[in-house]
Amino acid sequence: METRRIVIVAGILLAPALVVAQGVPGTRKSPAGWPAVAEVANQNALRYSHEVIARIRQMNEIELRAGQMAQVRAGTPEARRYGRLLVADHATADRRLVDYGARKLGMQRGPREEVTPVDRDLMAEHVAATERMATLSGAEFDDAFLSMMVSDHQSAVNLLETARETVDDPDLKMIFTKMLPILRQDLWIAQTLLGG
Amino acid sequence: MAQARIESQAEMSSVGVVPKGRSWAASLEAGAVTGATGGALMMATLMVQTAATGYGALFPLNLIGATFRGPEALVGGTSVMLSGLLMHVVTSVVFGTMFSMAVLRRPRLAPTLVTGIAYGLLILLFMTYVALPYANPTMRQRVIGAPGTWFFSHVAFGLGVGMAPLIKRRFRSRPQAHAQPIIAAEP
Numbered sequence: 001m002e003t004r005r006i007v008i009v010a011g012i013l014l015a016p017a018l019v020v021a022q023g024v025p026g027t028r029k030s031p032a033g034w035p036a037v038a039e040v041a042n043q044n045a046l047r048y049s050h051e052v053i054a055r056i057r058q059m060n061e062i063e064l065r066a067g068q069m070a071q072v073r074a075g076t077p078e079a080r081r082y083g084r085l086l087v088a089d090h091a092t093a094d095r096r097l098v099d100y101g102a103r104k105l106g107m108q109r110g111p112r113e114e115v116t117p118v119d120r121d122l123m124a125e126h127v128a129a130t131e132r133m134a135t136l137s138g139a140e141f142d143d144a145f146l147s148m149m150v151s152d153h154q155s156a157v158n159l160l161e162t163a164r165e166t167v168d169d170p171d172l173k174m175i176f177t178k179m180l181p182i183l184r185q186d187l188w189i190a191q192t193l194l195g196g
Numbered sequence: 197m198a199q200a201r202i203e204s205q206a207e208m209s210s211v212g213v214v215p216k217g218r219s220w221a222a223s224l225e226a227g228a229v230t231g232a233t234g235g236a237l238m239m240a241t242l243m244v245q246t247a248a249t250g251y252g253a254l255f256p257l258n259l260i261g262a263t264f265r266g267p268e269a270l271v272g273g274t275s276v277m278l279s280g281l282l283m284h285v286v287t288s289v290v291f292g293t294m295f296s297m298a299v300l301r302r303p304r305l306a307p308t309l310v311t312g313i314a315y316g317l318l319i320l321l322f323m324t325y326v327a328l329p330y331a332n333p334t335m336r337q338r339v340i341g342a343p344g345t346w347f348f349s350h351v352a353f354g355l356g357v358g359m360a361p362l363i364k365r366r367f368r369s370r371p372q373a374h375a376q377p378i379i380a381a382e383p
Contacts, residue, residue: 081271088250090342113330181337192268 025108045168049105052163052172053097059156060097062092063149069130070145075138078193079145080084086149089186126152146194153187166184223297226363231292233363234316234356235284241349245342260284262334270334288353291319295357305361312358313351320350 063086070083101107133144160183164176242256254277257271261280262269269276295315299308324346328336339346 077273078271081273084250084252085270091250178341182341185270185334185337188267189271193271 040192045196046105049167049169049172050101050107051168053101053105053107055159056156056163057094057097058123059139059159062123062130063090063152063156064094065130066133066145066148066152069133072143073134073137073141074145075140075142076193079142082149082189082193085189086186089182093182096175096179097110100172104169104171143194146190149190150187150194153183157183157187222282224293226360227293227296228289229292229363230296230360231289231356232285233359234292234312234353235288236351237352237356239284241352242345245345257281258283259335259338260332263332268332289317291353292357292360294359296363299360305359308361309355309358312356312360313354315356315357316350316352317347319353322349 036041064079067083069088071080071087074083076079098107102109129148133141133148136144157180160176160180164173164180167173167176243253246255247253257277257280258270258272259280260283261272261276263283264279265272269280295312299311303354319337324336324339328339
């Protein structure tokens with residue numbers, strides 16, 4: 001009984017020391033000559049934020065182009081108004097990301113940064129798709145445009161939901177939190193117009 | 197001592213005598229005009245912002261029209277915008293009338309303007325956290341993203357309703373056919 005009591009008390013006294021020895025998460029000691037773990041984690045987080053922002057800006061650029069085309073070539077007034085809505089929504093989202101990038105990550109204001117080869121291929125696919133749409137008009141254009149918007153916005157919602165969970169900075173999380181409902185509304189409208 | 201005989205409505209106004217029933221009617225009429233004024237100022241603020249950001253000047257009407265149609269209203273046409281306009285006018289008149297009824301009978305303009313702005317901000321809180329989440333979540337999701345404009349539009353509304361004293365005085369001094377004549381005391 002006495003022994004058990006001593007063990008329990010010793011455990012309570014030693015537990016904080018064990019935690020300190022493990023280190024506060026993100027600040028563990030690294031081997032001599034290596035960069036601090038927290039510093040590496042921070043650099044990785046910054047690089048990840050750069051990539052996420054570049055990817056989302058690419059998405060914004062694709063939707064902006066499609067929306068601008070729809071304002072001219074769409075067959076119905078609703079599709080033309082949807083094109084204008086897309087241009088305004090994605091321009092607003094892009095401005096927020098540019099402001100954040102300039103303020104927090106030292107990114108240049110202006111055209112988006114170069115993205116990975118995978119994203120370049122994706123961009124090439126979308127450019128080809130919009131070039132095909134440019135040959136269409138009226139109802140054919142509307143079908144092609146709205147189908148593209150449904151699939152693009154579904155991908156965009158998935159991308160932003162993942163990004164919101166994985167980025168570290170609360171300001172960036174807040175930007176994604178504000179963007180998500182707008183993207184879902186745009187998706188809903190595209191689905192409604194396509195179905196109607 | 198003989199008392200003066202009040203002969204006309206104009207004389208009644210000049211000596212500050214208000215016929216029975218005039219006060220409530222004046223408040224209601226003034227409230228409607230006050231609310232409409234505040235609503236117009238608010239809508240002007242919103243329209244300037246949406247026009248400047250590429251959504252088009254009439255987009256606020258689509259946003260309000262989403263109360264009845266959901267997100268699809270954002271690409272709606274004339275009928276959606278008219279329903280949004282009607283909703284805005286009715287809401288503005290109701291809120292404006294509530295404020296006008298609560299304002300003192302002979303208020304001063306400056307304090308009422310300040311009170312009006314505070315009232316406008318109270319409405320902002322009510323709309324953002326009570327009304328819109330249930331009545332129009334589409335609009336709420338968008339105004340949350342533009343808090344500055346949302347704030348200033350309600351300040352504009354408050355300034356409009358804060359002009360209630362001016363408008364009330366105008367209604368009080370206007371002669372009305374239904375007002376009861378006051379029988380002057382005989383000398």
